[in-house]
Amino acid sequence: MIATVFDTLVWALAFSLCVPGLGGRPARAVAVLLGIALAISIPLADSSLMGALRGLFAGLSVASLVVLTALFVARVQRGGVFAGGERVSIAVLATVVGVLFYPLALGLGPVDPYAWGYGGATLALIAGGVGLLAWMAGLRVLVLCLVLALPAWRMQLLASPNLWDYLIDPLLAIGALIALIVMALKSARRVSSRPEQPGVKRGAA
Amino acid sequence: MNFTRWLGGGLIVLVTAWAAWPGMNPSLSPTLTPGFVPPAPSSAGVATPRFSSAIVNAAEPLRVHAASITELPDGRLFSTWFGGEREGGTEVQVYAAFRDADALAWGPQQAIASPAQSTRDLGLLVRKMGNPVAFVTPRGELWVIYVSVTMGGWATSHLNLLRSPDLGRSWLPATRLVSSPFINLSTLVKGAPVFYDNGEIGVPVYHELAGKFAELLVLSDAGEVRRKIRMDHGHRTLQPVVLVQDAQRAVALMRDATEDPPRAWRSETRDGGRSWSAPQSTDLPNPNSALAAVRLDDGRLIAVANDTEHDRLRLSLLVSTDEGLHWRVIHRFEDKQALFGQNLDIDRFRPVLAGDLDALGPGPARDAIAANAERNLCRSGDSCSWQYDYPHLIRAGNGDFHLVYTWNRSFVRHLSFNHAWLDARLRLEERL
Numbered sequence: 316m317i318a319t320v321f322d323t324l325v326w327a328l329a330f331s332l333c334v335p336g337l338g339g340r341p342a343r344a345v346a347v348l349l350g351i352a353l354a355i356s357i358p359l360a361d362s363s364l365m366g367a368l369r370g371l372f373a374g375l376s377v378a379s380l381v382v383l384t385a386l387f388v389a390r391v392q393r394g395g396v397f398a399g400g401e402r403v404s405i406a407v408l409a410t411v412v413g414v415l416f417y418p419l420a421l422g423l424g425p426v427d428p429y430a431w432g433y434g435g436a437t438l439a440l441i442a443g444g445v446g447l448l449a450w451m452a453g454l455r456v457l458v459l460c461l462v463l464a465l466p467a468w469r470m471q472l473l474a475s476p477n478l479w480d481y482l483i484d485p486l487l488a489i490g491a492l493i494a495l496i497v498m499a500l501k502s503a504r505r506v507s508s509r510p511e512q513p514g515v516k517r518g519a520a
Numbered sequence: 521m522n523f524t525r526w527l528g529g530g531l532i533v534l535v536t537a538w539a540a541w542p543g544m545n546p547s548l549s550p551t552l553t554p555g556f557v558p559p560a561p562s563s564a565g566v567a568t569p570r571f572s573s574a575i576v577n578a579a580e581p582l583r584v585h586a587a588s589i590t591e592l593p594d595g596r597l598f599s600t601w602f603g604g605e606r607e608g609g610t611e612v613q614v615y616a617a618f619r620d621a622d623a624l625a626w627g628p629q630q631a632i633a634s635p636a637q638s639t640r641d642l643g644l645l646v647r648k649m650g651n652p653v654a655f656v657t658p659r660g661e662l663w664v665i666y667v668s669v670t671m672g673g674w675a676t677s678h679l680n681l682l683r684s685p686d687l688g689r690s691w692l693p694a695t696r697l698v699s700s701p702f703i704n705l706s707t708l709v710k711g712a713p714v715f716y717d718n719g720e721i722g723v724p725v726y727h728e729l730a731g732k733f734a735e736l737l738v739l740s741d742a743g744e745v746r747r748k749i750r751m752d753h754g755h756r757t758l759q760p761v762v763l764v765q766d767a768q769r770a771v772a773l774m775r776d777a778t779e780d781p782p783r784a785w786r787s788e789t790r791d792g793g794r795s796w797s798a799p800q801s802t803d804l805p806n807p808n809s810a811l812a813a814v815r816l817d818d819g820r821l822i823a824v825a826n827d828t829e830h831d832r833l834r835l836s837l838l839v840s841t842d843e844g845l846h847w848r849v850i851h852r853f854e855d856k857q858a859l860f861g862q863n864l865d866i867d868r869f870r871p872v873l874a875g876d877l878d879a880l881g882p883g884p885a886r887d888a889i890a891a892n893a894e895r896n897l898c899r900s901g902d903s904c905s906w907q908y909d910y911p912h913l914i915r916a917g918n919g920d921f922h923l924v925y926t927w928n929r930s931f932v933r934h935l936s937f938n939h940a941w942l943d944a945r946l947r948l949e950e951r952l
Contacts (some may be wrong), residue, residue, distance in 0.1 A: 369644035422733050
């Protein structure tokens with residue numbers, strides 16, 4: 316039950332981010348969020364859109380919930396949620412972890428990092444340690460991604476017993492990679508469209 | 521500001537310590553692996569060789585596959601398989617049937633899992649059914665772990681658990697077993713479970729997405745996933761069968777996924793399944809097909825397998841005296857190997873098929889069996905070929921062996937033999 320509500324909220328947040336015109340309109344944003352949550356839960360044949368999404372993509376992570384919530388709130392408030400550079404930090408971390416973790420967990424080599432997530436202390440300590448570093452660096456959303464996953468895992472709130480499934484999911488990793496690419500392209504475009512300063516010649520040594 | 525910073529940091533440390541505490545305390549850790557429960561010595565049974573055959577399923581649906589069998593505490597047998605118009609079809613369901621302790625014929629089949637029921641129970645869309653494996657847990661519940669697919673082929677499978685506290689009279693709603701980090705995709709089941717001395721259950725499973733390798737999924741006696749232990753990596757092993765020797769030692773035999781060379785694989789553990797040796801090739805030919813095995817009281821292993829390099833035209837009983845490295849054939853249950861490479865036309869196929877029907881034992885009417893076999897084995901009426909595969913072998917408490925396998929894609933055949941019958945084959949093989 317908790318896992319179903321959790322997944323519904325995550326997907327509703329994801330779909331809400333695609334709806335235009337929510338900036339500065341918190342009441343409308345919440346209404347849209349709830350409307351989408353209801354719409355994807357409407358029974359269709361033997362299942363629902365939510366059932367199809369859960370069947371196709373399984374459960375999503377606590378980190379996905381935190382990131383999507385932060386993006387949603389930032390969109391509604393028009394900023395003020397992520398610290399400077401935090402979006403890039405989260406995207407880099409999720410991409411790097413995803414690129415390293417999934418191939419190994421799918422059998423690329425003899426080491427199975429997924430096995431570390433079943434109850435040993437190491438992965439939890441690493442997640443908490445990274446969370447502590449993020450806290451010191453002022454990256455509050457990243458802290459929530461990591462630190463909320465730990466009690467959720469300890470209490471086994473979602474369907475999976477494995478800590479990895481609370482920390483990351485393939486959609487988060489892929490989304491992070493796409494976000495990095497988009498941010499890099501935007502950054503490159505900004506640099507190339509910046510007007511030349513008077514008296515400075517491009518390419519001058 | 522500093523106070524807030526220290527308070528936040530302290531909170532993170534506290535939450536982390538609380539979450540990690542069971543892992544730091546061995547007595548609380550779910551990863552602490554206990555020892556295996558070795559198979560109990562079977563009773564001697566009768567001295568007269570006994571061998572029987574029966575068909576487990578009805579003539580409908582047309583096509584069946586992947587049967588498993590287990591003995592219930594009251595001596596009855598329970599078998600489960602999947603069936604439909606075609607493998608991977610959305611109409612495929614998981615069926616089951618019982619056989620009374622002293623009966624030869626099986627009772628009526630019933631559907632115990634379907635895409636619609638699974639969708640309802642799990643709260644997520646399920647479209648296809650796959651391999652079911654049945655067993656009785658140490659707590660005396662009858663469990664069926666079965667494969668399902670939402671979209672795609674078998675490489676995108678999930679595992680589900682059906683539990684029956686009253687040995688098959690009723691079933692609790694199915695639950696999903698989360699066993700893979702990548703959208704929980706691609707864990708399948710085939711072999712019989714092993715049991716641990718703390719009540720945990722080790723289910724031999726395998727992974728098919730990107731790589732192909734054997735794993736051991738450990739469940740609590742309440743059906744929660746405790747951990748998963750990889751037995752291999754890469755692209756070579758499927759469908760492990762785990763044969764326990766004692767609390768720490770076991771051998772796993774595995775289907776070959778490489779076909780280069782086509783030989784079954786073996787691996788072993790000496791630490792209660794926490795780690796497994798790198799698989800080594802055996803001398804048992806394996807045409808990328810499932811095998812089944814059990815350990816005898818004297819330590820020898822017997823296996824049922826397609827001991828061919830291509831096709832599944834032969835199903836043999838084999839014995840190994842060196843923990844699965846080398847195998848000798850002691851009996852052929854099915855053998856159409858002489859017809860390898862020959863696709864018979866229907867007129868040549870029918871008499872050969874008719875010759876097989878008498879040996880099948882109780883089950884559907886002879887005409888129905890022939891009709892289903894013909895529809896499943898003959899393409900366009902001018903190209904027919906046999907197939908015997910997916911064996912599942914157990915040893916019952918009275919010492920009898922029970923084997924089920926897919927007979928020509930059409931029926932689940934159940935063969936039962938006692939130790940006297942097996943001994944006769946073993947003695948014959950030793951004299952050769």
